[in-house]
Amino acid sequence: MERASGQILTIFGASGDLTKRKLLPAIYELFNQMALPENFAILGIGRTELTDKEFRDQMENGILEYSENKLERVDKYFLDKLFYLSINTSDHNDYEKIKVRLASLDDKFNASGNFIYYLATPPSLYGLIPEYLGAVGLNKNENRGGFQPRLIIEKPFGYDYESAIELNERLLRYFKEDQIYRIDHYLGKETVQNVLVTRFANGIYEPLWNRNYIHHVEITSAESIGVESRGGYYDSSGALRDMIQNHLMQLVGLVAMEPPSTFDSNSIRNEVVKVFLALRQHKPEEISKFTIRGQYLSSKIKGRIVPGYREEKGVHPESKTETYAAMKFFIDNWRWGGVPFYIRSGKRLPTRVTEIVIHFKRTPHYLFKGRTVSESSNQLIIRIQPDEGILMKLGMKVPGAGFNVQNVNMSFRYADLSNVYLPTAYQRLLNDAMLGDSTLYARGDAVLAAWTFVKPIQDAWANDPSVKVYGYPAGTWGPETADELFNRRGITWRYPCKNLTDDGIFCEL
Numbered sequence: 001m002e003r004a005s006g007q008i009l010t011i012f013g014a015s016g017d018l019t020k021r022k023l024l025p026a027i028y029e030l031f032n033q034m035a036l037p038e039n040f041a042i043l044g045i046g047r048t049e050l051t052d053k054e055f056r057d058q059m060e061n062g063i064l065e066y067s068e069n070k071l072e073r074v075d076k077y078f079l080d081k082l083f084y085l086s087i088n089t090s091d092h093n094d095y096e097k098i099k100v101r102l103a104s105l106d107d108k109f110n111a112s113g114n115f116i117y118y119l120a121t122p123p124s125l126y127g128l129i130p131e132y133l134g135a136v137g138l139n140k141n142e143n144r145g146g147f148q149p150r151l152i153i154e155k156p157f158g159y160d161y162e163s164a165i166e167l168n169e170r171l172l173r174y175f176k177e178d179q180i181y182r183i184d185h186y187l188g189k190e191t192v193q194n195v196l197v198t199r200f201a202n203g204i205y206e207p208l209w210n211r212n213y214i215h216h217v218e219i220t221s222a223e224s225i226g227v228e229s230r231g232g233y234y235d236s237s238g239a240l241r242d243m244i245q246n247h248l249m250q251l252v253g254l255v256a257m258e259p260p261s262t263f264d265s266n267s268i269r270n271e272v273v274k275v276f277l278a279l280r281q282h283k284p285e286e287i288s289k290f291t292i293r294g295q296y297l298s299s300k301i302k303g304r305i306v307p308g309y310r311e312e313k314g315v316h317p318e319s320k321t322e323t324y325a326a327m328k329f330f331i332d333n334w335r336w337g338g339v340p341f342y343i344r345s346g347k348r349l350p351t352r353v354t355e356i357v358i359h360f361k362r363t364p365h366y367l368f369k370g371r372t373v374s375e376s377s378n379q380l381i382i383r384i385q386p387d388e389g390i391l392m393k394l395g396m397k398v399p400g401a402g403f404n405v406q407n408v409n410m411s412f413r414y415a416d417l418s419n420v421y422l423p424t425a426y427q428r429l430l431n432d433a434m435l436g437d438s439t440l441y442a443r444g445d446a447v448l449a450a451w452t453f454v455k456p457i458q459d460a461w462a463n464d465p466s467v468k469v470y471g472y473p474a475g476t477w478g479p480e481t482a483d484e485l486f487n488r489r490g491i492t493w494r495y496p497c498k499n500l501t502d503d504g505i506f507c508e509l
């Protein structure tokens with residue numbers, strides 16, 4: 001991996017879960033790959049009182065427990081780069097302490113004032129921390145040759161369109177847009193980036209990638225887990241805010257964008273924004289027809305009773321928050337005019353799978369009616385996770401007499417590549433932020449455009465009692481009503497995974 005010059009990464013919320021589960025294991029992997037700057041240190045900031053030694057011990061345990069690779073030990077040279085400062089993050093007086101500590105680390109590590117701030121805190125602090133950093137001048141770097149401080153924040157970027165605008169305005173008061181890195185961890189996934197390569201490195205797709213040849217596009221992100229220990233957070237969020245507005249919209253952006261003229265952050269993100277701006281908003285009276293929401297109910301999975309959503313800890317017993325969301329929509333531009341997009345995401349579905357399916361139109365006049373063993377339209381399936389890969393479904397002649405046709409799979413699996421190493425999303429994204437590459441980060445205008453699209457859905461789901469919340473038994477593919485979104489005989493969602501045995505699920509790529 002490419003290496004950045006010297007820098008100090010300050011993590012706010014350093015004593016929290018995200019830091020030890022995701023951030024430190026990813027940074028340590030970058031260290032092992034020699035991808036961290038030579039002059040690098042981490043300053044953890046949190047409310048909990050910890051010494052540097054205690055912080056190092058906690059991070060060491062986190063790395064050992066949560067790293068993808070099984071590790072025996074963590075290099076002491078790395079741990080010696082970790083420091084900790086306890087402050088009250090909501091008190092602006094404490095920010096002078098950060099300034100003093102960063103200045104001394106800057107001297108010690110010769111980092112040229114190159115600071116990155118990562119907000120691994122509750123979202124309520126997203127407006128405050130940048131303001132207080134700005135008040136003590138930590139939003140600027142006066143060193144010649146250094147870069148302007150970068151601010152990395154995690155979703156949620158607002159709760160709805162209005163709060164997203166407010167957050168953006170607050171951030172932009174102290175940091176410029178090109179200093180702000182908004183993480184959407186889906187963009188850090190190798191297979192999501194491969195959507196760009198599949199589309200733009202292969203000449204064969206572009207002529208077909210439009211309304212003339214594509215019948216519809218389907219995107220699924222399913223999870224088998226429930227809300228686990230996050231009931232409190234999830235109940236004020238729901239699938240629309242938690243998955244659709246961000247992760248699934250980013251996938252839509254990459255599938256639907258025009259080829260950028262150059263492969264740089266702004267050109268790529270400009271094209272994604274254009275897609276979001278072309279999304280046709282649903283009218284209030286269309287919401288029941290074009291969107292479906294559901295909530296998982298208690299059920300028996302593999303012999304074990306799992307609780308329904310409303311019985312989960314932290315969830316209101318009469319909650320209407322959706323754990324499943326599906327919708328149909330259109331993109332009003334020349335490439336996609338009239339092509340329906342179907343997207344869905346849910347918890348407590350039969351398995352964890354994320355995939356994009358491009359359904360091509362059938363031949364204009366089908367010669368093999370009555371001789372086709374399985375469905376006859378071509379599909380390109382891009383499997384984001386697990387079992388990452390790409391599959392093309394093609395009709396082929398069944399060997400032997402006559403002209404019987406069967407759909408066969410031409411597939412590529414990442415796992416078949418020897419020496420394949422898929423970096424985690426956090427590794428990729430942190431490394432990019434250190435290098436100053438924001439291509440795989442969500443830009444403010446795109447976030448707002450995605451909120452604009454979901455606003456009528458949010459409004460109707462919140463205020464229109466005629467829009468139902470369908471129950472679905474945990475472990476199933478969500479409300480059956482979601483099939484009606486297709487409104488065409490013989491066309492429905494792709495159900496990639498089938499139960500083979502009581503304890504095994506087989507997912508065909």
Ligand code: BG6
Pocket residue numbers: 223242243354
């Ligand atoms: C997060 C959501 O952004 O994405 C979670 O808050 C969800 O609710 C997770 O479980 C899914 O991510 P992945 O990478 O497991 O598909």
